Amino acid sequence: MARELDDAIMHLSFNELELGTWVLRTQGVADQITIIDQTLIQHQEHWLVREIILNIKRVFKRLDLVSRSLVTLIEPGSCFTGTLLELVFAADRSYMLDGTFEGGNEVPAMLRSTEMNFGPLPMCNELTRLQTRFLNDPEHVENVRAEIGKDLDAVFADELGLVTFIPDDIDWEDEVRIAIEERASFSPDALTGMEASLRFAGPETLETKIFGRLTAWQNWIFQRPNAVGEQGALKLYGTGKQAGFDKKRV
Amino acid sequence: MIEFNTHPDKYQHWTIDYDCPIATLKLKVNEDGGLHSGYKLKLNSYDLGVDIELHDAVQRLRFEHPEIKAIVLTSAMDKVFCAGANIKMLALSTHAHKVNFCKFTNETRNSIEDASRFSGQTYIAAINGTAAGGGYELALASEYIMLVDDGSSNVSLPEVPLLAVLPGTGGLTRIVDKRKVRRDHADYFCTVTEGIRGKRAENWKLIDELVPRSKFEQKVEAQDRLKQAISTRALTQEAMLKSEAKLLEIEENRITYDHVSVEYERQSGIVNLTIHAPDGDLPTDLESIHAAGQTTGL
Structure with missing residues (x-):
C-alpha cells in the first residue's frame, strides 16, 4: 500500500500539474487495518517490520508536502483506522458523513485509532499529526488515546476534534461539492502557500527548515529575473556572457 | 511522462557493489x-533520472x-x-519541474538520513574529487x-556567486544546522566559486576527515568498520524482497494498483484517490510477513 501510494503521489505531482485537489477515501474493513497495525507494532523491533513502518512514515511525509489541496471524505464502507486514519489528519480538511446515505444499507462510517497514531509516524516537524493538530492543548491527545481501538461515530469524532465537518445525508452532497468547487476557484499559488504554512505548526526541524525556508526561497529565486531572466545568471551560465542584475534588494 | 519505478538492472548512472556488510554506491553518470x-x-x-535511481x-x-550496515x-x-x-x-x-525536482531530491536526501538514523544503514561520503x-x-x-587530500579535491557551494540561485537541496541548512559550521565561515564558503579544500575544509567542519590519496581506500574501510560496529541492524541473510510498487495499469483518467486506485476528473481538476484495505487472511507472524514481501512487495 505504502509503495503504491508513494508512486501515485510522485506520478500525480510530476505528471498531473492541473489536478489541484486530491480527494482521499478508503474502502474496506476496519478490523483488517487493526490487525495490520497490531502486527506492525508487535514486531516493530524486527528489521523488516521496522522498514515497513519507516517507509509508511516517509510516504505520509511526502503527502504532507504535496502542493495539492487534500480533502478526506469519510463515508460508509471506509476504514479510516490507525495507519489510514493518518489520512484524515494529513488532509487540509475532512468531511465525515453523520449517519448513512438514504436508501443505503451500509453501517455509518467510523474512525478508529491504533498505536500507529501515537508515535511511529511523525511528520517532518517530528510531532505526530495528532500532536500537531492539538498544539493548543497537548493533553487532548491523551483523550483521543483513551478511545484507542474503539469505533468513533461522526458526532463523537467531531467532539474529539478529529474531523472538520459532519454533514448528514441531506447536506452531504452540496456541502462537499461546494467546498471542492470553491477550492478549485482559488489561485493555485495562494493555496499552495497557505496549505504549506498551515500544515506544519509546531517546532522547526532540519526538515521543516529545508522545505519551509530553503526551498521556498529557492522557488522564489527560480522565478526572479536575476536568475532566469534574459540577463539572469542561470540562463547565461556557460555562454561566457556576464549576468546583469537588478540591484534592488527585495 | 516521468516514471518512478526502476530496477538496478536498468540503472544508467549508479552501480552498487556489495561486500557484506558494506555496500558502495558509485556514481558515474551517463552523459547521454x-x-x-x-x-x-x-x-x-x-x-x-539520476536521482530516481538513487532513491530506488x-x-x-x-x-x-538487511545484511548491509554501512553504505x-x-x-x-576520475577527479x-x-x-x-x-x-x-x-x-x-519549466518552473514547475524545477520545484518538483528540488522537492524530490530533498526527499531522497532526507531518506538517506532516515536510513542512517533509524535503519542502522549508515551513509559515509568518500569524496574522491x-x-x-x-x-x-x-x-x-x-x-x-x-575528503581525499590531493591538492585538487574540494567541496564547494558555488550557487550564489556562479548561478544566482541557492544550494537548495539542503546545503545551506545542513552546513549550519547539521554540521554546525560557524555562520561566518558558512557565509564565506557559500560565496567562493572555487570552494575549500585541505585542512581548512576540515578545520571549518565542512568535512570530517582529510585523507591522503594513498590511504583513502584503507581509511574508508576503517570508517566502515567503526560504523557497522554501532549499527543496530541485525546481521542477517534473509530472503530478498520485491521493493517496487505494483503498478497495474495507467489509463487516460485512471491509475490502478493493487491497493490504491486513482481516478481523475480533469474538467474540475480533481483526483479521487482511494486506498483499499486488503481482504482475506493477513500475515501476522514474521514468517508470513516475509512470504508476503516476496510475492506482493508489501
Whole structure:
C-alpha cells in the first residue's frame, strides 16, 4: 500500500500539474487495518517490520508536502483506522458523513485509532499529526488515546476534534461539492502557500527548515529575473556572457 | 511522462557493489542518459533520472539488503565526485519541474538520513574529487564525510556567486544546522566559486576527515568498520524482497494498483484517490510477513 501510494503521489505531482485537489477515501474493513497495525507494532523491533513502518512514515511525509489541496471524505464502507486514519489528519480538511446515505444499507462510517497514531509516524516537524493538530492543548491527545481501538461515530469524532465537518445525508452532497468547487476557484499559488504554512505548526526541524525556508526561497529565486531572466545568471551560465542584475534588494 | 519505478538492472548512472556488510554506491553518470533532451550530464552532474535511481537504490538497500550496515557514497569518475544538478537542465526546465525536482531530491536526501538514523544503514561520503553544489549536498546527507587530500579535491557551494540561485537541496541548512559550521565561515564558503579544500575544509567542519590519496581506500574501510560496529541492524541473510510498487495499469483518467486506485476528473481538476484495505487472511507472524514481501512487495 505504502509503495503504491508513494508512486501515485510522485506520478500525480510530476505528471498531473492541473489536478489541484486530491480527494482521499478508503474502502474496506476496519478490523483488517487493526490487525495490520497490531502486527506492525508487535514486531516493530524486527528489521523488516521496522522498514515497513519507516517507509509508511516517509510516504505520509511526502503527502504532507504535496502542493495539492487534500480533502478526506469519510463515508460508509471506509476504514479510516490507525495507519489510514493518518489520512484524515494529513488532509487540509475532512468531511465525515453523520449517519448513512438514504436508501443505503451500509453501517455509518467510523474512525478508529491504533498505536500507529501515537508515535511511529511523525511528520517532518517530528510531532505526530495528532500532536500537531492539538498544539493548543497537548493533553487532548491523551483523550483521543483513551478511545484507542474503539469505533468513533461522526458526532463523537467531531467532539474529539478529529474531523472538520459532519454533514448528514441531506447536506452531504452540496456541502462537499461546494467546498471542492470553491477550492478549485482559488489561485493555485495562494493555496499552495497557505496549505504549506498551515500544515506544519509546531517546532522547526532540519526538515521543516529545508522545505519551509530553503526551498521556498529557492522557488522564489527560480522565478526572479536575476536568475532566469534574459540577463539572469542561470540562463547565461556557460555562454561566457556576464549576468546583469537588478540591484534592488527585495 | 516521468516514471518512478526502476530496477538496478536498468540503472544508467549508479552501480552498487556489495561486500557484506558494506555496500558502495558509485556514481558515474551517463552523459547521454538525461531524462529529457537538450543537455549532457557532464562531470557527474545529475537530473531527475539520476536521482530516481538513487532513491530506488536507497529503498532497495533497506528492504532487500538487511545484511548491509554501512553504505559508502563515492564516485567512479576520475577527479570528480559530483558536480550537482545539471545547470543546462535547470535552465531548460519549466518552473514547475524545477520545484518538483528540488522537492524530490530533498526527499531522497532526507531518506538517506532516515536510513542512517533509524535503519542502522549508515551513509559515509568518500569524496574522491570535486564535490560542487548538489554534489557536496549529497555528501552532507551522509553521517561522515571523508575528503581525499590531493591538492585538487574540494567541496564547494558555488550557487550564489556562479548561478544566482541557492544550494537548495539542503546545503545551506545542513552546513549550519547539521554540521554546525560557524555562520561566518558558512557565509564565506557559500560565496567562493572555487570552494575549500585541505585542512581548512576540515578545520571549518565542512568535512570530517582529510585523507591522503594513498590511504583513502584503507581509511574508508576503517570508517566502515567503526560504523557497522554501532549499527543496530541485525546481521542477517534473509530472503530478498520485491521493493517496487505494483503498478497495474495507467489509463487516460485512471491509475490502478493493487491497493490504491486513482481516478481523475480533469474538467474540475480533481483526483479521487482511494486506498483499499486488503481482504482475506493477513500475515501476522514474521514468517508470513516475509512470504508476503516476496510475492506482493508489501
